[in-house]
Amino acid sequence: MSSRARHAVLALTGAALASAPLALAPAHAGTAPGTISLHRGGPARSLTFTARRDGEAVIGFSVAAPGVSWAAKGAESAVVSIAVDGRHVTDLVVPSSTPTARSLGLGHVRHGRHRVTLRFARGSAPAARRVTLARPRVTLPAAAQLALRHAPVVVGRTNGPLNDPYQNATTDTPLIAWHETKPAAAPGHQIIEYSVVWSNEDGGTDSPALMARWGRTTDIEWIYRVEVDAQGRRVDGTGVYQAPEHLTLKFTGRYEGDHPVLQTCTQNNNMCDVVSAGAPLRFLPDATATRPAGRAREVVMDREPWTYQIMAQEMVREGKIEKPSDPATRAVGDQRTYLWAEFAKTTGAARGLGSVPGVALGVRLKADPSRLYRSDHDEPTWSIDRDGAVATTVELPEGTKLSDIASVEAIRRPIGLGDNGAPATVTAINRGFLLDSSYLPGPSGITWTGSVTLTQQQPTAVLWRP
Incomplete structure (x- = not known):
């Protein structure tokens, strides 16, 4: 059948x-x-x-x-x-x-x-x-029964400066969810992890750093992880959740069937397993979606373009957008002026003492190729030191089109004091697009695959030209 x-x-x-x-x-x-x-x-x-x-x-x-x-x-x-x-x-x-x-x-x-x-x-x-x-x-849906069975119920945030039990109807609202699975140590067992994309975060990483290091101003958090046996039953004591300060704690709260009940309890959308009495809002997102292998978490937003629109609109309403936009400053400008890019990188072994290198992207425009627009705005801690597929953004002058871009290059930059000498190898640009007038992603016009190794002696390299 x-x-x-x-x-x-x-x-x-x-x-x-x-x-x-x-x-x-x-x-x-x-x-x-x-x-x-x-x-x-x-x-x-x-x-x-x-x-x-x-x-x-x-x-x-x-x-x-x-x-x-x-x-x-x-x-x-x-x-x-x-x-x-x-x-x-x-x-x-x-x-x-x-x-x-x-x-x-x-x-x-x-x-x-x-x-x-x-x-x-x-x-x-x-x-x-x-x-x-x-x-x-x-x-x-037959194929998604296991993932749906253990998906968390998320009760809305009621605390914080707003002191409003309905605040998730106006800020940091949950947009979409997905799950990921991997084998557990026990034969036939697997671990399921659930993540949510929120429209923004009222606390935590500031918006300019989010754009540089994560390529978005949404907040993406894993919220619950559990081991299940070969029959799909929860293994007692294996449920954990992402708690305040990004701690991983054992879930000791209430279940509805196999659904753990959590509550958003911080301004950066971390969870608590003790739920406020009378909290009116609750969310059971459809967690059937998965993330494509080898891609950044942000790709789940790419598949739901409307999430970019809501992300940008919250930034506008909350007064977090610089007016007029200026790529020479570190403030977040109109999000329609950014190149939204995803690239893949790995970091080699350290060769000495000092901080690890991160990688930023730089963009040069045909009209003025001498000027380099950097994703990290030349702030060392805003370059990306994590490996795998990662997302970032590069702010460009208003009115820039993909056809105006002359090149995209990779820049090796230690994130702190000193330099441990480790090489960083970039192997792909998976996508690069702009947002249209409605804040929806346009077609990706920048992709590249290859292998470029950045070192102390050669810290930059061109990845893509039209």
């Missing part, structure tokens, strides 16, 4: 779609045609589905909130609360009036008929009046 046929068959009916006829999609899913509309102060709407077996369910739709903009104070988002059979499962923050494909976990459901209830929820911005959810669909 094909994997498509092994998916659960779900029949959806439209209590929310009153006069719409029932339409069944292929065998892996059922889809209710039409659009569900939720209004401020209006009734909840619902749909039902029939699960042909026990398993973890996912709901997906194209969602928009007219009048909402993550860039505008007082219009940041609309919040949709989602319940299954009367139990609050997850919330969805809708930060845009543009229809966007979103999906969320619904948790474990048993064989039989179930009701999903959606309502316009508290925490929505004053300007938000309506949410539309087009083409709702519920699936039990």
Whole structure:
């Protein structure tokens, strides 16, 4: 039987779609045609589905909130609360009036008929009046059951300077999630790690350093890791989470089935396993996605271009963008002026005492090839010392197009005092793009593969020319 046929068959009916006829999609899913509309102060709407077996369910739709903009104070988002059979499962923050494909976990459901209830929820911005959810669909994806089964529930942040239990509806909102697996020491066992992309971080690394060292102003954090046996059961005592100060602590909190319940409890989106009583927002992201092998974590954003738009809009609304943009300063300028690049590097053995070398990217433009625009802004600690595929950005003059770029080069730079002499080898530029006028990624126009070794004696090398 094909994997498509092994998916659960779900029949959806439209209590929310009153006069719409029932339409069944292929065998892996059922889809209710039409659009569900939720209004401020209006009734909840619902749909039902029939699960042909026990398993973890996912709901997906194209969602928009007219009048909402993550860039505008007082219009940041609309919040949709989602319940299954009367139990609050997850919330969805809708930060845009543009229809966007979103999906969320619904948790474990048993064989039989179930009701999903959606309502316009508290925490929505004053300007938000309506949410539309087009083409709702519920699936039990067979290939992702293990990852969905152990995915964490993330309760919204309620502490900090804002002192607002609904603050994740206006700042540092969770956007997307994914999981990664690797073999455990025990035969047949594996370790699953879950990560979340947040729209920003109100604490932690400052924005200019994020752009230079991580190639983004979103916050990307692993939040939970667990070992499972050959039958997919959690191995007792193996659950750990990323705690404040980026510590890895044993999870001792509450589970809902196999889902650990965590809470965002710091300004840089670290977790606690003790949850505040009465916290109103909770998120069960769809964690079915994985990261392509050999690529930086930021590539999960590339597959969801709307995340760049929300990232940039939060920076604008929170006044974190320099006006006018000036690549000669270290402040973050208009994010549409940056080259967003991902490259791969390795560091060799140290040959003496001193700090490890990092690598930065430099860009020269055809109009003035004598000037070098650097990703690290000539700040030693902003060069990248970690190995593998890494992301960075290079600020360029406003109006620059990819066709204006004359070359991209690699620059070896020790990150602290002294130089331990280790070589750094760059082997690829995986992508290089600009954001368009709407802050969405344009096509990648810069790629390169090869091998260039940077040393104390030869610290720079051209990687790419058009």
